[in-house]
Amino acid sequence: MHLESLKLVDTFPSKVVFDAGAGMKLVIEPHAPGVFRIRCGLAESVAADILPGNRARAHADVLLARPEAIGEAVLEPLSGSVKGWRLVQGDTALDISLNPFKLEVQRLGKKALSLCDNGIALHEALWTVGFELAREEKIFGLGETSGDLDRRRETIISDAPDHRALPLAWGPSGWGVYVNTLSRVEHDLGAESASQYLIAIEDKTLDLFLFAAEPGEILNQYTQLTGRAGQPSLWSMGVWVEQHDTHSAAQTAELIAEFRKQNIAVDGVLLLPPSAWTYQDSKLLPEWDAERFPSPKQAIDSFVKHATHLGMHTLPAVAIDTTTFGELEDRGWLLCNESGEAHVFPGVAATAGKPFALLDLTHRDVLNTWSERHRHLAEEGVGATACDVQFDIPDNVVARGGESGAVLRSLYPALARRALFEAVAGHKVPPEGVVFSSDLFPGAQRLLWQSAPRVPNTWAGLQETLRSALSIGASGLPVQMHALGNALAPVESMTPELYLRWLGMAVFSGNFAFQAHPQLVPTAFDEETRAHVQTWLQWRYRLIPYVLGAIEDAARTGLPVQRSMALSFPADREAHRWDTQYLLGPALLVAPAMQPGQDIQVYLPEGEAWWDLNTGWRYEGGAVLTVTCGLGTLPVFGREGHMLCLGPTANHTGEFNSARILDEVWMFGMPVHNPVVMRNKIRVMQMQGSSYIKGLEGLRISPSEGLEVKRRGAEVRISRAR
Structure with a gap:
């Protein structure tokens, strides 16, 4: 089916309804300033104000924090020989043309986004939508990348775990697209046809949001629509240390004691998998792993006495070699195959390599029980949790609510992480809590913190961790934690120079964690390197009020802490090329070293003046500088007026x-x-x-x-x- 002929049915200030034939309706809403919602499908699925069915409402809650339209528009007939209508709200408009059908979003009187000739079509529950791409247009967002932040010429599949996808795409010229679904979405960003952005959506109903605004305002509107993050507690803004895989909790506590003696700043410790809590035989609630933590209070106190908070891994899983597995399976509390038997996953680090089944978190009682247990653990003194559940769940696994395939793969990590955040945040106003996770899913921007990717201990690894932070930031996520190196990769290539350059970048970020590997801790290096480490750590703690302010700002504006040049300066095309420098919050321009040597080039965006933090000198924008920096400094510039x-x-x-x-x-x-x-x-x-x-x-x-x-x-x- 193609939308070739439409009949105007109803007109309201907040909604326009068309009959698309064959029992289908097209509903267009001026959803918010510069935002238009396009829904098309069977009349009952798109015209109703209340979604039918509990599961549909639950899915909508995961996707949208504000489903109701808050904008209004005026509908006018198109002028000239083209038949159709124009929906006008403020300085944006949506043109709806007939014969052939076409949609065009305009901003300030200029085209921002337009359907291509393929338009919108439906074939056996597969919607296809195509947009025109200008020759020089770049595309940002859509999740994590370790390469070029411009995603053009890529193909991204929403529920493929290795694609690391998020649902928002935007262009610097002032357009954005968000597909509002948990089902599979394939984004062809000019890979098949260089002049088209093609989207394939496996859903019965088409639900699109189109944005026309500057990129910063697109993120603002997108995160108002889909939800924003709560705030972290003050202590979590301090430096973290990640446990080494050969160390016990007691050995890690000894390392923290040594850090204190050496005046190395630290506030949090993240213990590695396996999970701190397991389902013991004949118990239906997770309990402390008695073998690893015979005295949980003593383990927590060993860190508390050094003014350090604990983060610990968890997983909504039960090992199959326990009697609890059979009891939970009989209750219907586990994700099952189509045969009704619990699906068994191969062992992972969080289960110490043991095969396991996943709790069915779509079941309300299961979700509430799991969240409530973690609330008690938080009350016992656990400061943060870490949980990665974005497994490649097979298509034949079915949840109690009927979810399967791409919907389940998208929904499951959202349910797990939200339950943990609610457990940690408790009844705090505003909600405060930290849940570490590497999972990416629709609505992930509502939660802090995104875990760092595992990268090699090389200059290329430093670039990768920075690019991943900037790419998820451009996709709406506020913070990525950086890891200073990777304890699970060869460490011989981590030179003192690379270590300090990595640390400098991480200090000017949302936050970071040292690795407790004997060759990656600060005390492993020579005296000169340790002195530079102390300088950087002093900078980190002095920056905490500003960085925490930038996180609070993200809760108001949707802008990430580390902001790419394309996001911050969309009109400056030269700035887009400098994709390993960034704004930290609104006031600081940071150009970290990405290769050996003391000479670092930095581009100062045009139209503004910049003040060198190291010298106090003022520079006009639009220039490239070569700055000579020792290992205790980086090119950092303050933005005039801030x-x-x-x-x-x-x-x-x-x-x-x-x-x-x-x-x-x-x-x-x-x-x-x-x-x-x-x-x-x-x-x-x-x-x-x-x-x-x-x-x-x-x-x-x-x-x-x-x-x-x-x-x-x-x-x-x-x-x-x-």
Whole structure:
């Protein structure tokens, strides 16, 4: 079926309904400013305000945090000889043409996105949608990549675990596409036809959101629509250490004690698999692994006495060699094959290599029981959990709710991770919690933190971990944790230079973890390298108020902590080529070293001025600089008009004065913008060429050259020096 003829049925400010023939309807909503929702399918599935069936509503809850339209538009007939209508909302419009059928999204009077000649078609529950691609147009988003951030000429399948897919695609020229489904979606980004972006959707109903805005606003609208992350606790912003696979918990606690003696900052420890909790024989709730943790309280206390919090692995799984397996199978609490028998997965690290079955988290009682048990574990003192469940679940596995195939592969990790976040966050307002996971799925941006990819201990590995963070950030996820190296890969190639360059990048990121491998801990290196490590760690803890502020900003704007050049400067085509430099929050431009040597090139985006943090010099944008940096520095530039609020140096966040976490403020030119900083109460107002700032009481202020500071009670005036 092709949408060749439409009949206008109903018109409302928030919805336009067309009869598409054969019992099908096309519903178009001006869903939000610059956002149009396109639904097409059987009349009852697209025209109803309430989705039929509990499972459909459950799936919708996973996909959309705000399903109702909040926009309104005016419907007008198209002018000229073309028959059709124009749906206008603000500075965006959607043209609906007939004979042939075509949709075109316009922004500021210019085409932003248009259906290609193939248009929209349905063949046996497979929808196909095609969009025109301009010759020079790049495509960003759609999940994790270790290569070029531009995804053009790739093919991405939503439920293939190795494709690491996320559902949002956008172009710097001001368009975005989100396919709202848990079913399989194949994105052909010009691989088959260079001038077309083709989407194939295995679903009975077509449900698309089309965006027309700057990329930053697209992420804002997308995350308002699909949900945003909660906040992490302050302690989780400190440095982490990941346990070595040959160390027991006690040996890891001894390493943390040594870190404290050496004044190496640390706040969290992530213990490696297997899971800390298992289903014991004849028990239907997970209990502490008695062999590894004979005294759970003693294990937790061994870290608490060093002011360190624990993160531990878990998995909604039961080993098949336990009597509990049979009892849970009889209850119908496990994912089953079509025959009704529990599906057995081969062993993984979290199960210590033992074959296992997965709890059926689509079953409400199972999900609630699993979440509630982890809430009790959090109350016992476990600070964070880690859980990877994105297994390649076979198509013949069926959940109790009837989900199977791509839908189950997309839904299962979302249910697991959300249940854990709710368990950790408890009743905190706003919700705070950390759940480590490498899983990617629709709605993943609602949760912190994304685990780092496992990369080689090489310069190429450093590039890979950075590109993966920037690519998922461009897809709507706010934070990726970085790992400083990989304890499971050969470590001989990790030189002191590479180690310090990796650390420098990680310090200017959402967060990172040291590896407890004897050759990857800071104490493994020479005295000069250790001195540089201390310098970088001091920077990290001073940056915590700013980075946490950037995470809080993500909960308001949808923008990630590490922002690619294409996302931040869509109109500057030259900036897009510099895809291993990034903005950290809105104020800092970071150009980490990606190869050996002290000379590092950085591109300063045009249209703005930039202040070198290392020298205090000011540069106009649109220029390429070569900056010579020793191993204790990187090219970092402050964006004119912004401020950087810094905290004190510390060995852990427990040393922070919660009543006065800020210590100093750096200014990059005349302050114009309110600073990004945790629990921000600093406000900037401009008047007669000066800036008046409230909220800087008791802080050291470092203005840019040519500015002077005058304090008047609780107010600070920044003006030009006379």
